[in-house]
Amino acid sequence: MNGNDDSVEMQRRRTVLKRVAWMLGGAVSAPAALAILQGCSAKESVPGAAAFQARFFKGQQADIVSAIADVLIPKTDTSGALDAGVPAFIDSVMADVYPTDAQARFAAGIDEFAAAAAASGKSFLEQDPAQRAGIVQKSLEAALSGEHEQKPFILVARELTLLGFYTSRVGITENMEYVAVPTAYHGCVPLSQMKKHVYWE
Amino acid sequence: METNSFDAIVVGSGMSGGWAAKELTEKGLKTLVLERGRMVRHPDYPTATKDPWDLPYGNRITQETRRRKPVQSRTGYPTPANQHWFVDDLDNPYVEEQPFDWLRGYHVGGRSLMWARQSYRFGPLDFEANAKEGVGIPWPVTYEEIAPWYDKAEIFAGISGSVEGLYQLPDGKFLPPHDLNCVEVDFKQRLDAKMGRKLIIGRCANLTAPLTHNESPQRGTCQSRNLCIRGCPFGAYFSSVTSTLPSAERTGNMTLLPNQIVYELIYDNDKGKATGVRVLDAETGKQTDYFARIVFLCASALGSAYIMLNSTSSRFPNGFGNDSGELGCNIMDHNKPGNSNANVEGYLDVAYTGRRPNGFYIPRYRNVGKDKRDYLRGFGYQGRAARSNYNRFNDTPLMGAELKKAALEPGPWTVGMTAFGEILPYHDNRMTLDRSKKDKHGLPMLVVNAIVRDNERKMEEDMKNDAAEMLEAAGFKNVTVRSDSYNVGNSIHESGTARMGADPGQSVLNKFNQVHACKNVFVTDGSFMPSFGCQNPSLSYMAFTARAADHAVSELKKGNL
Numbered sequence: 001m002n003g004n005d006d007s008v009e010m011q012r013r014r015t016v017l018k019r020v021a022w023m024l025g026g027a028v029s030a031p032a033a034l035a036i037l038q039g040c041s042a043k044e045s046v047p048g049a050a051a052f053q054a055r056f057f058k059g060q061q062a063d064i065v066s067a068i069a070d071v072l073i074p075k076t077d078t079s080g081a082l083d084a085g086v087p088a089f090i091d092s093v094m095a096d097v098y099p100t101d102a103q104a105r106f107a108a109g110i111d112e113f114a115a116a117a118a119a120s121g122k123s124f125l126e127q128d129p130a131q132r133a134g135i136v137q138k139s140l141e142a143a144l145s146g147e148h149e150q151k152p153f154i155l156v157a158r159e160l161t162l163l164g165f166y167t168s169r170v171g172i173t174e175n176m177e178y179v180a181v182p183t184a185y186h187g188c189v190p191l192s193q194m195k196k197h198v199y200w201e
Numbered sequence: 202m203e204t205n206s207f208d209a210i211v212v213g214s215g216m217s218g219g220w221a222a223k224e225l226t227e228k229g230l231k232t233l234v235l236e237r238g239r240m241v242r243h244p245d246y247p248t249a250t251k252d253p254w255d256l257p258y259g260n261r262i263t264q265e266t267r268r269r270k271p272v273q274s275r276t277g278y279p280t281p282a283n284q285h286w287f288v289d290d291l292d293n294p295y296v297e298e299q300p301f302d303w304l305r306g307y308h309v310g311g312r313s314l315m316w317a318r319q320s321y322r323f324g325p326l327d328f329e330a331n332a333k334e335g336v337g338i339p340w341p342v343t344y345e346e347i348a349p350w351y352d353k354a355e356i357f358a359g360i361s362g363s364v365e366g367l368y369q370l371p372d373g374k375f376l377p378p379h380d381l382n383c384v385e386v387d388f389k390q391r392l393d394a395k396m397g398r399k400l401i402i403g404r405c406a407n408l409t410a411p412l413t414h415n416e417s418p419q420r421g422t423c424q425s426r427n428l429c430i431r432g433c434p435f436g437a438y439f440s441s442v443t444s445t446l447p448s449a450e451r452t453g454n455m456t457l458l459p460n461q462i463v464y465e466l467i468y469d470n471d472k473g474k475a476t477g478v479r480v481l482d483a484e485t486g487k488q489t490d491y492f493a494r495i496v497f498l499c500a501s502a503l504g505s506a507y508i509m510l511n512s513t514s515s516r517f518p519n520g521f522g523n524d525s526g527e528l529g530c531n532i533m534d535h536n537k538p539g540n541s542n543a544n545v546e547g548y549l550d551v552a553y554t555g556r557r558p559n560g561f562y563i564p565r566y567r568n569v570g571k572d573k574r575d576y577l578r579g580f581g582y583q584g585r586a587a588r589s590n591y592n593r594f595n596d597t598p599l600m601g602a603e604l605k606k607a608a609l610e611p612g613p614w615t616v617g618m619t620a621f622g623e624i625l626p627y628h629d630n631r632m633t634l635d636r637s638k639k640d641k642h643g644l645p646m647l648v649v650n651a652i653v654r655d656n657e658r659k660m661e662e663d664m665k666n667d668a669a670e671m672l673e674a675a676g677f678k679n680v681t682v683r684s685d686s687y688n689v690g691n692s693i694h695e696s697g698t699a700r701m702g703a704d705p706g707q708s709v710l711n712k713f714n715q716v717h718a719c720k721n722v723f724v725t726d727g728s729f730m731p732s733f734g735c736q737n738p739s740l741s742y743m744a745f746t747a748r749a750a751d752h753a754v755s756e757l758k759k760g761n762l
Binding site: 071072073074076078080089092093096097098099133136137140141144155158159162163164166167168169172175177178179180181182183184185186187188189190191192194196197198199200201 | 250252253254256257258259260261262263264265379380381382383385386424425426427550551552553554555556557587588590591592594595596597598600601602604605608609610611
């Protein structure tokens with residue numbers, strides 16, 4: 001059966017990745033480890049940002065989106081967006097899922113966001129995480145308060161950060177009850193009886 | 202010619218073709234099943250056991266899929282998890298004189314692999330409507346005649362549901378029903394108390410308990426994964442691949458050939474019979490003739506009518522069996538003009554576990570009993586209540602650790618439901634062939650032209666307003682009723698192209714799905730429907746196919762074919 005082959009293959013890959021993480025002497029996100037396996041160098045500008053071969057992002061766009069994803073879903077006592085490989089996810093979704101006009105809007109949106117964030121004289125990436133969070137928070141609030149013909153950049157970035165994170169392995173397994181084969185459906189279960197309150201569906 | 206001869210040929214291996222194959226082979230006929238698409242064997246479903254993080258793009262439809270499969274992508278179905286079951290529209294073109302969504306699966310099992318598994322009987326109300334109202338032509342079959350065949354289909358396939366005693370939606374031989382969840386139970390009680398309307402659990406072809414027969418040892422019970430459309434490695438929902446084709450295979454009487462495009466029936470003028478079918482190999486283009494004593498067309502409503510329209514002879518200059526001029530006409534589907542949604546207050550301390558491959562159903566109540574509207578027929582709703590997920594944060598400024606914390610709790614409950622309305626048969630909703638345009642196999646282009654008309658438009662008002670009224674009566678908040686543009690075909694229930702009737706001057710098939718003018722050809726997919734109810738139709742195709750196969754073999758034995 002295919003499924004068995006898949007899971008054997010997954011096991012093997014996970015083992016390889018674990019070894020790579022161990023060799024590097026710490027926790028490395030899967031995409032970062034993969035990128036390393038593929039011979040890419042990790043970028044330094046956003047600490048913890050996963051390196052990947054960008055197909056959509058140009059120049060500093062990958063770093064800026066990584067920094068935004070990092071403040072939207074930071075690493076706390078549980079994994080964050082960067083651990084889940086969200087920047088690489090957004091890059092792939094932009095490259096393969098979004099049509100040309102939406103791609104152009106998103107790319108321009110990153111650049112405009114960065115330009116506005118640099119108004120203080122310091123670029124977005126040079127600011128500390130608290131400052132970055134403040135900028136993203138303001139940007140979100142502004143986007144939500146107005147009427148827009150097209151969905152503003154920051155809302156697309158957050159939508160994709162949420163999608164990438166909560167469809168990732170760490171995003172799902174650390175935050176939701178994920179049961180691949182539930183065996184039964186129960187229509188009315190007190191949350192108090194559930195290990196995690198969000199049941200993946 | 203010897204090796205190309207069989208007792209029976211079945212064209213298509215989907216919902217109807219699988220049943221024809223099973224019934225004919227079990228009655229001892231050496232049967233050739235011809236499928237235009239690739240081979241699929243249970244349980245070889247490439248994405249069935251993938252975890253969500255193994256699917257790229259958060260399982261969103263890619264631009265490449267939209268480019269190759271623009272029609273299929275008009276639905277949300279061809280995601281990375283499912284897109285391999287949906288045809289390449291560029292390789293399989295047709296002409297839309299009016300927008301028409303033709304969703305297709307060219308592979309063994311056809312759309313029985315991807316169907317939504319909702320399984321409802323048509324009742325006396327449906328079988329009598331055309332005659333009472335003078336619409337189209339009368340059904341030549343009564344509910345009492347088909348009821349035992351519904352029994353047979355339900356028992357073999359394994360249909361779960363609740364016994365309700367509703368005249369407009371007859372009960373069947375059910376496996377235990379799925380649970381309604383807490384909010385759905387509340388909705389049900391309020392609808393009943395305030396409006397006298399019923400809300401029931403959907404009736405579906407998922408095994409909520411072991412089958413009551415031992416003919417399908419390869420099938421297991423439903424594991425509540427709700428990934429059915431990818432194909433079920435447990436064999437827990439009915440498809441040709443899990444159910445009917447394995448039964449046919451076990452008889453030793455079936456020859457199943459994939460990649461065989463049937464494009465024409467061979468007619469023998471002297472005998473007044475079809476002698477077989479003409480086939481192109483989808484991969485090599487090689488042309489082959491296959492011969493048999495009877496032919497079952499189960500290639501889908503548009504597919505079977507295409508083959509018949511393309512089978513012309515001196516006897517049938519306008520298409521096979523088309524003395525009535527109705528072949529390709531009267532295309533129906535279910536009108537689906539939009540979804541309705543609402544927020545639910547409360548129930549925050551309860552949720553559900555497992556993923557139910559089913560929802561609730563609000564059976565038709567319009568033009569039932571004393572209810573009389575300014576349009577004919579009615580509609581039903583399919584929906585579900587669920588707790589909202591992280592998408593609820595899209596409209597909030599929440600971010601950072603706060604967002605992560607909030608996401609550890611399920612969101613408020615929401616209810617969503619979609620109305621499916623009956624479309625009347627109209628002669629002018631039709632398909633034709635354009636012989637001046639050819640596809641890559643050199644075959645004429647199918648041209649389709651079907652729209653909804655006045656009766657459907659009037660009904661739409663009720664479909665929307667009633668949804669809002671019911672959601673409000675239940676005490677739900679922020680009720681929204683969306684108006685979506687609907688193309689005929691979008692419910693993936695296209696039907697009616699070779700309707701059955703008592704009068705050969707007005708219909709293509711008789712009451713046993715036999716071509717009036719050529720008794721050894723049977724058409725048992727959605728083509729035969731003279732009217733269409735508002736219920737999902739697959740169970741009816743199963744029942745009518747089994748009945749037609751029984752009749753065919755009995756007529757063969759009597760020497761009548």
